[in-house]
Amino acid sequence: MIVAEQKPLAEIMELLGDARKVLVVGCGTCVTVCFAGGEKEVGILASALRMMSKLEGHPMEVDEATVQRQCEWEYIDPLEERLGEYDVVLSLACGIGVQAMNERFPDTLTLPGLNTTFLGLPEEQGVWEERCQACGDCILGLTAGICPIARCSKQLLNGPCGGSQNGVCEVDPDIPCAWQLIWERAVKLGRVDQLLEIQPPKDWSKSRDGGPRKIVREDLRLVEAE
Amino acid sequence: MAEERANGYKSGSNLEKILRAGHFAVTAELGPPQGADPEDILRKARILKGVADAVNITDNQTAIVRMSSIASGVLAMSEGLEPVVQMTCRDRNRLAIQADLLGAYALGMRNLLCLTGDHQSFGNHPTAKNVHDLDSVQLIRMVKDMRDEGCFQCGDAIKGVVPRFFIGAAANPFGDPFEFRPYRLAKKVAAGADFIQTQLIYDIPRFREFMKRVVDMGLHEKVYILAGVGPLKSSGAARYMRDKVPGMIVRDEYVERMVAAIKGIPKEDKKARREAWRKTGIQICIEQIQEIREIEGVAGIHIMAIEWEEAVRPIVEGAGLLPRPTVE
Structure with missing residues (x-):
């Protein structure tokens, strides 16, 4: 929400x-x-x-x-x-x-x-946290279901930066390191190989800087009567 | 085929030649000033000349605005130093980085260290917008493709002279998840890194464990690994790094030695304490280099004496690494 x-x-x-x-x-x-x-x-x-x-x-x-x-x-x-x-x-x-x-x-x-x-969820009563930045090109299928765009302070796509320690982000010890979470879940799911692939630069044109994004679904549009 | 150019060297930099010849390499660090005085760079360059094979010039280190790495590198070169330009993904998008790399190469830079960059919240512009259009792995690949494929990130051909950098990357054996760290290094190597400079090492057993995994993966045969060391300035500085700096591990033994260094010196005698600390800091660093040198897969040392460039010569000398070799 x-x-x-x-x-x-x-x-x-x-x-x-x-x-x-x-x-x-x-x-x-x-x-x-x-x-x-x-x-x-x-x-x-x-x-x-x-x-x-x-x-x-x-x-x-x-x-x-x-x-x-x-x-x-x-x-x-x-x-x-x-x-x-x-x-x-x-x-x-x-x-x-x-x-x-x-x-x-x-x-x-x-x-x-x-x-x-932000777009997020209530982690518990009274606490909300961001989960999605609506980047327009979902990569959750490559990152064990945890989004580094929304949850890594540097939006890294190829693993944690040098500032990740004891499971938390260098920016704030209250921020879990997204890549620690991704790694642990990938290990659990037996999908570590996915994290070893080099992810190419992201196509940010789907995300921002191009004016408002728009979706047109012809199948849903109401065709005006002649 | 591209690698066969420039007498078989990728860039022909001094650092590349030293490493290729099998010498134990020494790099140091030069931090640009928070002002526009060229003398600040020239003075530090004179101190470092002859003691390191190349010198890293930091790029808005800890997210504090400083003279640009490339401009500082030009000044350092005028004093006979070979720069390693540091480039972070924090401040520039792919257009800006490529434009700067064309300029850096045109100005004579040959080594490049590709970094993610410290988060802006640590620096003096915490309300800035960070970029991170690319991450460090993608940056390495882009620089490699510029050199080896002669193309920009978009695939368009570079017109005329192609920038040919000796490509460096960072590795932090003390970051988490530890299990992932060797794989992350492997990704950087696969992306095109030629050399690695590690985070400051104050936990040799953990570094040894990291290197064991790196060697088991055969990475040390594909990339030159320079171990990061630095002299401790005081017991307070050691404690601060141990307790406050993200991504660092400082073993208690180093803190204890720094505390012991000033034993018996009265608190008022600041000069004597400072001298004692510095002597011990340099001594520890020399011992670390000797220990690290024995670890399989280590091709050199990267000395980070932050705002203490004078310490580099006694460290390199004390470690028996002077004079620096020359390779034609």
């Missing part, structure tokens, strides 16, 4: 500037599951904004709404009729949701209330 965390309140206040009427819009999917921008967090943030703006002497009117998925037109379209009454929208969705709102409702500015952080 997409994991995000809320921006500091002071930063949000600054983003909102002199807006008097604000709609806080949450999202019922990933950011609800990671406790960053669901209905509950929308309620808490809205209260905080009301209090803070009151304390600062120019009270804000803050309303709340949460949609099932802020990244799909059909879920955000019903918001349209309400938007006219607000100076700005504060989205508690990921960056995709924020942009979906801005794209769909060009007359209303939607501001981000979260920092979209």
Whole structure:
């Protein structure tokens, strides 16, 4: 899932500037599951904004709404009729949701209330960690199912750097060395040979730097009637 | 066929000739300044001249910005030193690296050490974006293909003069997973490494075990392995390396010897303590070289006397490795 965390309140206040009427819009999917921008967090943030703006002497009117998925037109379209009454929208969705709102409702500015952080999973209650960087060319089949692009600090493809020791990364002892994990699992699975092959330079054109990536599935497109 | 050019040498560098002739090679290290004064390089070059067959010029070592390795290498050459240009994958993508290599070769560089690079979080620009377009194994292969196939990484032919480097790589026998380390070295050899310089050795038994595996795999016959050593500066420095530096193992015996070195010298007498430490540090290093030299598969020594270039001559001399041989 997409994991995000809320921006500091002071930063949000600054983003909102002199807006008097604000709609806080949450999202019922990933950011609800990671406790960053669901209905509950929308309620808490809205209260905080009301209090803070009151304390600062120019009270804000803050309303709340949460949609099932802020990244799909059909879920955000019903918001349209309400938007006219607000100076700005504060989205508690990921960056995709924020942009979906801005794209769909060009007359209303939607501001981000979260920092979209990574694609990951909850390792345990309250702890999330990155697992995928959406590089566009999955190599998990070559690395014992553990991703060095997301989990190695240097994105190495041919084994650990010299800084791997006692199972942890040189950058931080709280980061397990991805290549230690890859090696141990490959040994366990009897797939060490795979790690001895030289992996050629990665095709980063599938990953980034080429403008937004796009997938077109002709088999799924709706053909417009003549 | 490509290897038959340049009188059978791959690059014709002094380091390559020394190793090919079967001499026990000596390389040292020169750290460029955090400023633009050429004299900083020239002064260190004069200290190292005649005591090493080639001298590594570090590339933004520990991710701290310094004068570029190639520019520093040109200055070092003007004092008669042969540089080993260090190139990390941290700061440059494949375009920048190849462009710099064409320039380095045009300026007379012949040795190149291919490195991953220390992580930027250790240095003075921790908020920088790292590159790692290639890893060190891929970098080695790219440099080899430039030399032996005459082509860029994309496959296009290099026009005119082809850069012909003696290709080096690093190995860390003290990193984990230990079982993988000899295989990682094998990958670097398969990618095209001609010589290896290891991490600083302060655990000879573990290095010996590593070399045993390397020899069993026959790698020592395909690549020249230079063992990394360096003089300890003080007991504090020894402890720091033992406890704080990732990827290093320092055996307690070395820390203890450095502690014993200043026994009886009052704390206030900083000069005497410094002298005692340095004498012991150099002595330990000499003993290590003598011990390491006996290990099968070791073709030379790489002395890393960081910001202490003056120590290299007494170490090389003490180890009986002077004068340095010349090979025509």
